[in-house]
Amino acid sequence: MLQEKLAQYKVVLASKSPRRQQIFKELGIPFEIQLKEVKEVYPSHLVAAEITDYLAELKATAFKDSLHDNRLVITSDTIVWLDDKALGKPVDEEHAKEMLQKISGKKHQVISSISLTHQDFQKTFHDITEVYFKDLTSEEINYYVQKYQPYDKAGSYGIQEWIGYIGIEKIEGSYFNVMGLPVHKLYKELMQL
Template identity: 65%
Template structure:
């Protein structure tokens, strides 16, 4: 259905995330992957969805030569804990600190998607609450050593070992926590 809806577009996914790429494959979409380096810096006064919306839009602005048939998808995800954004960890120590800060607490995973053509742009966002149980330093070290979560906001992947053992419950979209609110993307693309 969606594939038929988008048949007149050249769909571009601007993401190196293997999880986002897999979602597009699972939706049975024809798409190309195009990457542009963007320095992900945002104004410090931004909070929550303001950050991810700003960054999704910033990533879309790197594509200055879209054709009339191009439909560009950019996205950004953060972990929002106690009024602070956790992005991707810089190294093992940073990953350890992030996971330790999530232990025993509720946080939010916030994703925004920019859908852009030459004459149209829509940004959609989704927020999922995630509740972590207490996790030990030993569990954190095991996860970092074996799963190397350096490409993931908040230093974890819900679909990996840490998700199996540490997450008590979630409120909202599981797929948003994996990295893309697929249901919202599908609805927005079906309305084009």
């Protein structure tokens, strides 16, 4: 299975997301975590999945000098795409509330990209999930932001948290993609290495 497929690689997960780390553990992938600071800035002409593909590859460039010893570096990026604009992570409490007010009562897309980078190749792919939110009250938004402090989450929410339970009416596509890792596509691509 996957463990045998990856036995020849030293897998490096370049993510501080506890959700991504948990998914890797549950997939049974032996991995180590390495983090490198990267300024997550992209050219203004990029849209939707072009942004996350670009940022996932940009994060991989920080590892270009450490791709020896058969390392396979896995980087990723997630955005919320709403009204032709990208919503990344909020900078503070007010920004988080503002984002949640924007997605309240609307459909948006969650786009996650993954880049698999090795000294001999780089494969980048993405997934898109449609998420439908009910109208959120200001009390619900305030409660969620104060209790859960979603500052590490694109669009200021986690589908697996309280706001996801009470606010999301339906999704079309992968649940795990909304968590930030399209696991079904990652598995498929790793099995094809």
